[in-house]
Amino acid sequence: MxxxxxxxxxxxxxxxxATQAQTSVSLQDLMRTGQGEYLHRTFQDDxxxxxTATELVLIQVAGFLRREMPVRLAHRIQDLERVPLMKxxxxxxxxxxxYITSFQELEAFDPLIRTPQEEEDFSKLLENIYExxxxxxxxxxxxxxxxxxxxxxxxxxxxxxxxxxxxxxDRFYLYRIGMRVLIGQYLALRQPPVENYIxxxxxxxxxxxxxxxxxxxxxxxxxxxxxxxPEVIMSGRLDLTFPxxxxxxxxxxxxxxxxxxxxxxxxxxxxxxxxxxxVIIADGNDNEDVVIKVSDEGGGIPRSNTKKIWSxxxxxADPSIQENVVGDNPDHSTDSPLxxxxxxxxxxxxYCRYFGGDLSIMSMEGEFCHVxxxxxxxxxxxxxxxxxxxxxxxxxxTRWIASGYGTDAxxxxxxLGNTREPLPI
Amino acid sequence: xxxxxxxxxxxxxxxxxxxxxxxxxxxxxxxxAVKKSAVGVIVxxxxxxxxxxxxxxxxxxxxxxTSSSSRNNSRKExxxxxxxxxxxxxxxxxxxxxxxxxxxxxxxxxxxxxxFELQRLASLSPTSLKLGDMYKYAAxxxxxxxxxxxxxLHRELPIRLAQRAYDLLSLPHGLSSESxxxxxxxxxxxxxxxxxxxxxxxxxxxxxxxxxxxxxxxxMDRTSIPTTIAQGLMEWLDDDRREDFExxxxxxxxxxxxxxxxxxxxxxxxxxxxxxxxxxxxxGDKLREAQTAISPSEVGAKDRGxxxxxCNPVQECEKVAQEVARQTYDCYGICPEIEIVDRQSDxxxxxxxxPHHxxxxxxxxxxxxxxxxxxRYMEQGxxxxxxxxxxxxxxxxxxGANEVTIKVSDEGGGIPRSTMARIFKFTHSTSxxxxxxxxxxxxxxxxxxxxxxxxxxxxxxxxRYFGGExxxxxxxxxxxxxxxxxxxxxDACENLPRRVIASPxxxxxxxxxxxxxxxxxxxxxxxxxxxxxxxxxWVVESDELDEAGWEExxxxxxxxxxxxxxx
Numbered sequence: 001m002x003x004x005x006x007x008x009x010x011x012x013x014x015x016x017x018a019t020q021a022q023t024s025v026s027l028q029d030l031m032r033t034g035q036g037e038y039l040h041r042t043f044q045d046d047x048x049x050x051x052t053a054t055e056l057v058l059i060q061v062a063g064f065l066r067r068e069m070p071v072r073l074a075h076r077i078q079d080l081e082r083v084p085l086m087k088x089x090x091x092x093x094x095x096x097x098x099y100i101t102s103f104q105e106l107e108a109f110d111p112l113i114r115t116p117q118e119e120e121d122f123s124k125l126l127e128n129i130y131e132x133x134x135x136x137x138x139x140x141x142x143x144x145x146x147x148x149x150x151x152x153x154x155x156x157x158x159x160x161x162x163x164x165x166x167x168x169x170d171r172f173y174l175y176r177i178g179m180r181v182l183i184g185q186y187l188a189l190r191q192p193p194v195e196n197y198i199x200x201x202x203x204x205x206x207x208x209x210x211x212x213x214x215x216x217x218x219x220x221x222x223x224x225x226x227x228x229x230p231e232v233i234m235s236g237r238l239d240l241t242f243p244x245x246x247x248x249x250x251x252x253x254x255x256x257x258x259x260x261x262x263x264x265x266x267x268x269x270x271x272x273x274x275x276x277x278x279v280i281i282a283d284g285n286d287n288e289d290v291v292i293k294v295s296d297e298g299g300g301i302p303r304s305n306t307k308k309i310w311s312x313x314x315x316x317a318d319p320s321i322q323e324n325v326v327g328d329n330p331d332h333s334t335d336s337p338l339x340x341x342x343x344x345x346x347x348x349x350x351y352c353r354y355f356g357g358d359l360s361i362m363s364m365e366g367e368f369c370h371v372x373x374x375x376x377x378x379x380x381x382x383x384x385x386x387x388x389x390x391x392x393x394x395x396x397x398t399r400w401i402a403s404g405y406g407t408d409a410x411x412x413x414x415x416l417g418n419t420r421e422p423l424p425i
Numbered sequence: 426x427x428x429x430x431x432x433x434x435x436x437x438x439x440x441x442x443x444x445x446x447x448x449x450x451x452x453x454x455x456x457x458a459v460k461k462s463a464v465g466v467i468v469x470x471x472x473x474x475x476x477x478x479x480x481x482x483x484x485x486x487x488x489x490x491t492s493s494s495s496r497n498n499s500r501k502e503x504x505x506x507x508x509x510x511x512x513x514x515x516x517x518x519x520x521x522x523x524x525x526x527x528x529x530x531x532x533x534x535x536x537x538x539x540x541f542e543l544q545r546l547a548s549l550s551p552t553s554l555k556l557g558d559m560y561k562y563a564a565x566x567x568x569x570x571x572x573x574x575x576x577x578l579h580r581e582l583p584i585r586l587a588q589r590a591y592d593l594l595s596l597p598h599g600l601s602s603e604s605x606x607x608x609x610x611x612x613x614x615x616x617x618x619x620x621x622x623x624x625x626x627x628x629x630x631x632x633x634x635x636x637x638x639x640x641x642x643x644x645m646d647r648t649s650i651p652t653t654i655a656q657g658l659m660e661w662l663d664d665d666r667r668e669d670f671e672x673x674x675x676x677x678x679x680x681x682x683x684x685x686x687x688x689x690x691x692x693x694x695x696x697x698x699x700x701x702x703x704x705x706x707x708x709g710d711k712l713r714e715a716q717t718a719i720s721p722s723e724v725g726a727k728d729r730g731x732x733x734x735x736c737n738p739v740q741e742c743e744k745v746a747q748e749v750a751r752q753t754y755d756c757y758g759i760c761p762e763i764e765i766v767d768r769q770s771d772x773x774x775x776x777x778x779x780p781h782h783x784x785x786x787x788x789x790x791x792x793x794x795x796x797x798x799x800x801r802y803m804e805q806g807x808x809x810x811x812x813x814x815x816x817x818x819x820x821x822x823x824x825g826a827n828e829v830t831i832k833v834s835d836e837g838g839g840i841p842r843s844t845m846a847r848i849f850k851f852t853h854s855t856s857x858x859x860x861x862x863x864x865x866x867x868x869x870x871x872x873x874x875x876x877x878x879x880x881x882x883x884x885x886x887x888x889r890y891f892g893g894e895x896x897x898x899x900x901x902x903x904x905x906x907x908x909x910x911x912x913x914x915x916d917a918c919e920n921l922p923r924r925v926i927a928s929p930x931x932x933x934x935x936x937x938x939x940x941x942x943x944x945x946x947x948x949x950x951x952x953x954x955x956x957x958x959x960x961x962x963w964v965v966e967s968d969e970l971d972e973a974g975w976e977e978x979x980x981x982x983x984x985x986x987x988x989x990x991x992x
Contacts, residue, residue, distance in 0.1 A: 284902030365825035405823040
């Protein structure tokens with residue numbers, strides 16, 4: 001493989017590493033490794049009195065990462081070289097150079113890690129890489145933005161629906177999540193232990209607690225933006241716990257609640273009574289999945305748009321935010337650099353799918369009407385007529401008159417955590 | 426309409442001569458095979474080069490090796506045009522010299538199906554009808570038009586029935602010969618075709634009424650075909666337990682059944698529409714009653730035919746809910762409360778749709794929801810427990826700019842995600858635990874007690890027929906939400922997306938056609954103005970949001986393409 005701007009030897013080693021397959025890891029593997037249950041796989045005699053169990057675990061994980069990370073980086077570099085459209089964008093080329101640099105640094109490190117000292121040096125290296133790569137998401141977004149301009153001037157394609165680019169971005173972000181989970185887990189294992197946590201995995205994640213925190217954050221953002229926020233009602237299995245990565249779940253729920261709140265406020269108008277957002281947590285003792293449903297009554301999305309909400313290139317938010325973030329003078333003073341880029345939903349779905357779950361949005365689109373005017377009239381009418389009730393044996397049919405509807409988001413999370421990462425075979 | 430009918434006849438004639446020649450040629454080689462084969466379907470796929478005789482369902486002319494004859498054929502068509510008036514009137518079966526007839530009997534003396542004749546019929550190209558036209562003709566009281574409609578149907582229905590029968594009889598892997606119910610259904614269809622061919626071409630209004638009565642006879646028998654298939658499937662699947670289970674075979678059967686039922690919806694739609702739009706209303710009421718156990722809404726002047734332009738979804742839903750509640754109560758002694766939330770604005774209460782499709786889909790969803798709610802209540806202790814109470818079933822109806830959405834949600838415990846893919850299949854095993862449970866306490870379509878497991882896939886076929894969708898989202902341990910999207914057909918059915926605009930579901934019911942020859946299409950472009958859509962790969966176009974459904978449909982498409990190549 002010939003890489004521009006790098007000597008041929010680098011290209012060769014990347015090509016060689018890319019021929020190896022990536023190892024797929026599950027949530028249970030992460031937990032068990034962190035607890036030292038797999039130590040016998042690496043060390044012949046675990047009665048090694050020189051090191052403690054924790055040190056052994058760290059050495060084992062460091063060794064695994066030293067072998068695994070170059071392979072994964074090489075696959076990413078190859079992908080970046082092959083994508084048809086985006087590889088010409090300057091930001092994408094910067095990302096590729098970044099990956100190659102990290103690859104070189106890893107390859108330069110001693111492949112055998114045996115002592116805690118070596119392991120500590122390796123962890124410093126990984127930490128540098130982790131920091132350096134944290135801007136990749138924004139850089140790729142900028143690359144996509146640059147491509148869009150490129151396309152629009154040339155042809156009349158509907159950019160949001162370009163499947164090839166979307167598949168590439170989907171894969172790229174999914175595997176990026178994978179790499180960051182592995183590195184993040186390793187670095188977290190090096191920290192002093194916290195109760196119930198093994199690295200970044202919490203064995204007693206309570207969806208109820210996480211959703212409550214997400215509600216507070218979302219309500220804060222919504223109030224700051226619009227002046228008011230709708231109420232959120234939670235129901236279902238509030239006492240449930242299962243092993244998961246709390247930061248992921250928080251990201252996903254925050255995204256969904258943000259969307260629901262924004263839709264509700266914008267549909268009904270800032271001064272109106274907001275119908276509450278409902279969150280239902282479902283679980284059973286023999287379940288495969290934990291399911292969380294977020295329903296709002298914010299008007300819904302037309303069915304023709306449902307493909308677009310998963311696109312990395314479509315957003316209904318203010319275009320000036322996009323300009324600020326990825327334009328020539330990026331301004332990161334908004335809530336998050338990604339707000340308004342339209343990335344929240346597809347990335348939330350990648351987080352869900354990474355551990356064997358899924359995220360889907362079902363929408364019921366109602367008719368748009370000038371809300372404040374009609375609602376006032378409706379309330380009067382409602383008060384006058386009350387509710388219409390019809391009786392038939394033991395069945396009651398009740399009827400309300402209203403207008404507009406909303407969206408239901410379903411979050412599926414694998415409960416047992418034994419699903420392997422989705423990686424190419 | 427008449428011009429197109431003439432051209433249809435011309436097409437048939439042209440293809441008949443080429444087809445007959447080729448048939449005679451290969452008849453000689455395969456008589457041996459014919460004699461060897463056992464009683465039953467004549468096996469022909471292995472011996473004859475099918476591409477010579479019937480290249481694809483989409484094009485009436487062979488697309489390979491006979492391009493010179495196609496030029497001859499177009500010349501012949503022009504000749505035919507001049508002499509066709511006489512040809513059309515001649516409908517005698519045993520007049521061999523007439524070019525438009527000489528249809529040998531499809532079923533010969535021994536009771537076997539004559540595959541060559543069937544192929545010949547199946548190779549003719551069906552004509553798509555615009556929904557808007559259908560609706561317009563139903564509303565008008567023009568008897569001339571009605572006669573032309575009847576004549577069109579007289580030619581068109583045998584072609585479509587033949588295609589269905591041929592499709593069923595030529596399933597690969599011997600699916601059609603092993604599974605007797607498939608063969609039975611195909612023979613049933615062949616008998617219908619025979620009836621059509623024997624019935625004289627309607628030329629007066631009285632003949633047309635007779636034709637309508639015959640159509641009615643065909644249509645009134647609603648249950649025998651699905652029941653036969655259901656029973657046969659149960660036997661076929663149980664047999665399959667003996668050997669290693671082959672996913673590919675099940676998928677083929679699944680695809681064939683989807684094609685079959687989609688086309689069947691179309692056939693019945695055409696026929697019923699014609700019957701119900703009869704100005705004399707003879708038998709129309711009986712048909713309406715048979716269509717739905719729900720008391721039909723008043724049939725006004727605008728309600729001719731199946732399509733009702735002022736269908737009020739909330740009222741229809743209430744009717745269905747009452748019926749389902751009554752049945753649940755009869756069966757279990759208790760019934761959940763069915764709440765109907767009407768979220769439509771005042772100025773848009775009605776939309777255009779086919780009421781009995783809507784009834785079927787709603788009944789299916791409500792029946793399932795009621796059943797699981799009752800079962801969950803029983804599990805929690807029923808009337809013996811003080812804390813258990815039966816959860817309500819909630820129906821929300823919303824009308825958007827382009828479609829009406831109906832959501833049916835229950836709290837009956839849901840189903841696991843891994844079994845979700847199975848509930849929409851026709852061929853899932855009937856022995857394992859299913860969502861539909863063990864008792865099917867009767868549906869709106871009276872008497873279909875044997876159709877276990879068919880309700881949901883059929884409901885989805887109905888939904889997709891006009892370009893809508895039915896999606897189920899389950900919350901394991903809590904309940905299930907069903908989303909029914911129904912496109913608004915517009916006041917006169919003119920507001921349709923391009924792929925739905927003509928005889929919807931047509932492209933789904935045909936296997937992937939090959940590219941139509943340039944020289945062939947010129948003569949036939951007026952026949953099927955929307956043939957363009959038949960060139961698209963055969964997909965069930967639906968906005969499947971979940972990845973599993975998308976992957977599934979991709980595999981299906983690949984299998985379909987392979988299947989068509991094998992043909």
